[in-house]
Amino acid sequence: MRAIAYDEFGSADVLSLRDLPEPHIGPDTVVVKVVAAGVNPVDYKVREGYLQGLIDVDLPAVPGWDVAGVVEKVGLDTPEVEVGDEVFAYARKDVVSGGTLAEYVAVPVRTLAKKPSTVGFEEAAGVPLAGLTALQTIRRSGLAAGQTVLVHAAAGGVGSFAVQLAVHAGARVVGTASERNHDYVRSLGAEPITYGDGLVERAQATAPDGFDVILDYVGGEAVDTAPDLLADGGRIVSITDARARDELGGEYVWVRPDADDLARLATLIDEDALKVEVAEVFDLEHAADAHRAVERGHTRGKVVVRIA
Structure with a gap:
């Protein structure tokens, strides 16, 4: 072959x-x-x-x-x-x-x-990998309907799935992305903000009381700024940086193969809830x-x- x-x-x-x-x-x-x-x-x-x-x-x-x-x-x-x-x-x-x-x-x-x-x-x-990562990190975050979530790298492979899954779960979603991808992030159901200098101020302007959940798919700045952006009792989940778990009391996730989770993603795609x-x-x-x-x-x- x-x-x-x-x-x-x-x-x-x-x-x-x-x-x-x-x-x-x-x-x-x-x-x-x-x-x-x-x-x-x-x-x-x-x-x-x-x-x-x-x-x-x-x-x-x-x-x-x-x-x-x-x-x-x-x-x-x-x-x-x-x-x-x-x-x-x-x-x-x-x-x-x-x-x-x-x-x-x-x-x-x-x-x-x-x-x-x-x-x-x-x-x-x-x-598979990106969709399962998004699904499993959201599950580990405990995200519930009505909460506010910040998705880092919202236009990327994992982030774009996470935005849609969080919206489907009834959350309000804010996503970081470059300006050229803001319309795309909006099309997924999130409010886009630009990453880089001034991120904390821009994020705080969208959620003055802080974020119930931060989903980190990029590392670096996403974890550095989390203490300033989490609401009381808020939770960060990262796939890139163990500090989310070891220093911030959140979760550090390595995606697992899971046939049931994959079947769930297939159902959401067929129901037009996930693009x-x-x-x-x-x-x-x-x-x-x-x-x-x-x-x-x-x-x-x-x-x-x-x-x-």
């Missing part, structure tokens, strides 16, 4: 297209014929070796955890799906090796759900450029690689 792989840690230049054996499956795993795969910041951080000690990598490694495709083979005990089912998954395993930037990938059934029927494979491939923004689509041969696009940052929505 065709796949993108790397033999050493480094820049996107270490990625190359090659022929590799098709994956084997275990009793609770299926083989998915990949139609599209999402690219996330964690993919290039793993590739560059930044997460050694936290995530094991078996070289040569095929990167990628987000996938949308069609079930090609089923394991011994996989009653959740049948051959031919259209699925999507956050196919994270304990070791980075046989990832989703390939024509076929082995996917544990605990990580997958039926693909939402109202969007294509490319849109579906952009959902997927795809920023760019690359062919498999140009997957290194997809990695570079994610590394540059400031992408509105998701970067996806088309496999088949």
Whole structure:
């Protein structure tokens, strides 16, 4: 099968297209014929070796955890799906090796759900990691209807899902974004404010009594300013900075594969309560450029690689 792989840690230049054996499956795993795969910041951080000690990598490694495709083979005990089912998954395993930037990938059934029927494979491939991150951070925050939430990086892959999920939960949402993305953030249901110098004053002007929840998807300034912006009893949740937990009494979250959560996201998409923004689509041969696009940052929505 065709796949993108790397033999050493480094820049996107270490990625190359090659022929590799098709994956084997275990009793609770299926083989998915990949139609599209999402690219996330964690993919290039793993590739560059930044997460050694936290995530094991078996070289040569095929990167990628987000996938949308069609079930090609089923394991011994996989009653959740049948051959031919259209699925999507956050196919994270304990070791980075046989990832989703390939024509076929082995996917544990605990990580997958039926693909939402109202969007294509490319849109579906952009959902799993970012959508699950948004859903699980909001759950950990305890956000309730009527509360006010500040979403940092509201136009990004995770932030755009978090804005929509918080609005769906009945919260008032304020989101940080560059000015060029303010109309987009408004379209998601949030009140946009610009990050950078003067953030505290701009945020306080929108919520003089403070924010019940702060969702941090960018780090740095988002955590630095949290003490000035949280309401009494407010809570911060971060995916980037452990200070949110260790110093501010909030939560530090690493997203988990969860089939039920993924099915929930699919339902919300099919009910038109959750929209997927795809920023760019690359062919498999140009997957290194997809990695570079994610590394540059400031992408509105998701970067996806088309496999088949």
